[in-house]
Amino acid sequence: MANSKHGGNPTSTEVTIYREPLDSPGVVPVHLKRAATSEYPLLEIFQRFLVRLQPGSDLDKVLAVIALYKAAAPAWKHLKQFFWWACTSQITIPEYDPVAREVLGWMSANVISHSTTTNAMLMTGGLMDPNENYYRQMMMNRGGQVVQQSDEAQILPPIGKRIFWVGFRPFMFSRSGISSSRGGPASNVLDKEGQVQNAVILTTIGWNLRPLQTFIKECHDHKIRTRTGTTTVYFSTAGGPDPYGTGWSSVIKAVRKLDTIDMDPEVKADLIRDAEYYYSQESRQFFADCGIPYRRGYLFYGPPGTGKTSFSAALAGHLNCDIYMINLATGDISDGRLHRMFLALPRKCVVVIEDIDSAGIGREQGPSSAPHPAPTLPEGLPPLPPGMTLAPTQPPRKRNLVTLSGLLNAIDGNASQEGRLLIMTSNNPDVLDAALTRPGRVDKKVHFGNMSPRAAHDIFMRLIGRSAVASGTYTIPQIEEYATKFTEKIPADTFTPAQIQNFLQACRGDPEKALRDADAWVTESLSKDIENDDDKNGGEAPVVDSQATTVLGDGSDSSSFVSEV
Numbered sequence: 001m002a003n004s005k006h007g008g009n010p011t012s013t014e015v016t017i018y019r020e021p022l023d024s025p026g027v028v029p030v031h032l033k034r035a036a037t038s039e040y041p042l043l044e045i046f047q048r049f050l051v052r053l054q055p056g057s058d059l060d061k062v063l064a065v066i067a068l069y070k071a072a073a074p075a076w077k078h079l080k081q082f083f084w085w086a087c088t089s090q091i092t093i094p095e096y097d098p099v100a101r102e103v104l105g106w107m108s109a110n111v112i113s114h115s116t117t118t119n120a121m122l123m124t125g126g127l128m129d130p131n132e133n134y135y136r137q138m139m140m141n142r143g144g145q146v147v148q149q150s151d152e153a154q155i156l157p158p159i160g161k162r163i164f165w166v167g168f169r170p171f172m173f174s175r176s177g178i179s180s181s182r183g184g185p186a187s188n189v190l191d192k193e194g195q196v197q198n199a200v201i202l203t204t205i206g207w208n209l210r211p212l213q214t215f216i217k218e219c220h221d222h223k224i225r226t227r228t229g230t231t232t233v234y235f236s237t238a239g240g241p242d243p244y245g246t247g248w249s250s251v252i253k254a255v256r257k258l259d260t261i262d263m264d265p266e267v268k269a270d271l272i273r274d275a276e277y278y279y280s281q282e283s284r285q286f287f288a289d290c291g292i293p294y295r296r297g298y299l300f301y302g303p304p305g306t307g308k309t310s311f312s313a314a315l316a317g318h319l320n321c322d323i324y325m326i327n328l329a330t331g332d333i334s335d336g337r338l339h340r341m342f343l344a345l346p347r348k349c350v351v352v353i354e355d356i357d358s359a360g361i362g363r364e365q366g367p368s369s370a371p372h373p374a375p376t377l378p379e380g381l382p383p384l385p386p387g388m389t390l391a392p393t394q395p396p397r398k399r400n401l402v403t404l405s406g407l408l409n410a411i412d413g414n415a416s417q418e419g420r421l422l423i424m425t426s427n428n429p430d431v432l433d434a435a436l437t438r439p440g441r442v443d444k445k446v447h448f449g450n451m452s453p454r455a456a457h458d459i460f461m462r463l464i465g466r467s468a469v470a471s472g473t474y475t476i477p478q479i480e481e482y483a484t485k486f487t488e489k490i491p492a493d494t495f496t497p498a499q500i501q502n503f504l505q506a507c508r509g510d511p512e513k514a515l516r517d518a519d520a521w522v523t524e525s526l527s528k529d530i531e532n533d534d535d536k537n538g539g540e541a542p543v544v545d546s547q548a549t550t551v552l553g554d555g556s557d558s559s560s561f562v563s564e565v
């Protein structure tokens, strides 16, 4: 090194070379100073700058603190880790698990919205428009009051940590989030310390998990207590984004009341009783004592638009559990995916496999797509010149990827979840494989049929009568009279509830209009039905299914019946 001066009097020709301030001996050993500045390089720049401004200035004391911190940091880290390991208990819940949602709901209601929170995550509920009267009427009625669901957005805890108290016990809530770089399910990503990402982690002081389990139970009870007329509908994410790799996405919907489903009261009551009993403690014990797998299955069959799906959703709302809808006919679900979806189910839920007959499930797994029949020229046109072909008009049809054995394995294989209530719906139960509907898989078969006079009367009272009486224009006896007259105009067991609902909705709460237009609507609908039947049968007379049916109940309503399997 050349002439090194520190604080000298440089002449105009001399170059001043300052001594490295870090290397000047002082209180703090040189190597610690070096370590501190290598961690915080800005500090070194700052120090050199100060030495030039004010030669002789000594930053040793600042450096001493930083160096101390540097030396103590690893020890502090280990001390912290030791404390967490020795004095706390912890539960990790992947965010896709319904329990995580219950914890988030509790945090949202009891911590986030009740404190001076400055950071939160906001989510809209995806509810149906609560201003729409029709849905309002269908919402769950609690204690005689129609519960109206607010369409406000939900404030949830953000990614990060939060300490809160339950009684005298402190809890730490931590929520992590990361997306998988490989594009795989983000729930499988681990951080550097092996912690699951996209998970909720609950920690508390203590040596066992009991306080955490009690807290999780409180979160579940909170969900049940505050469930104001909504239910979570899960549907298959086939083809769409699947952030947690479970195959399910969800949306919150208003719960439909069971009394808005018009069907034979005896059949309805029998189903409700059966489902309630299935979820009772007594029945759980019975299944356990007898060594029978704890599962229950129903098959709802009948023409489209007779309430199979609506009743399933209303039943789930009545049982206070979530509903999982699967549509196999989309052709996007494979055996493996279906199995994963069933594994992700909670212990208490209603699973609906819709229109199972149209899923085209075969015993063997077919190719993922099948071509449409080759296009043909319309009659009367001359044939195409040699070498020319008609371009296909439609993309290749998707064929189902689920096989019968895959489906059976998912619904009641050895690895399949217990505790669910499985409902399969079908328009054409005769084509279903006997293995699918054997007792144990399907415990009750319920027919959903066209509207009986009694059901037509009820639907008139619900869709027209309620609002007409509420507006004060008509009295209840008057509306009853209109309903009876309307029922006389509608041929028994001819129209589906969906058709009648559609007609009455168009009458916008006006009973006189409904009566005025009913005859013309019946004539028009019947002629349309005949045309459709002709089209389906290629111009031949419609084939009448004369399958004998056993009607339970008082026999006055043949629209629905149930048979024990």
Ligand SMILES: Nc1ncnc2c1ncn2[C@@H]1O[C@H](COP(=O)(O)OP(=O)(O)OP(=O)(O)O)[C@@H](O)[C@H]1O
Pocket: 260, 261, 262, 263, 302, 303, 304, 305, 306, 307, 308, 309, 310, 311, 354, 355, 425, 426, 427, 448, 496, 497, 498, 499, 501
């Ligand atoms: N029994 C019923 N009581 C009240 N409303 C009904 C009934 N049946 C059908 N509806 C109404 O008709 C519409 C279609 O009903 P839903 O989807 O439940 O029929 P579905 O039998 O499941 O039909 P699909 O076989 O095509 O799935 C819904 O808007 C529902 O409100």
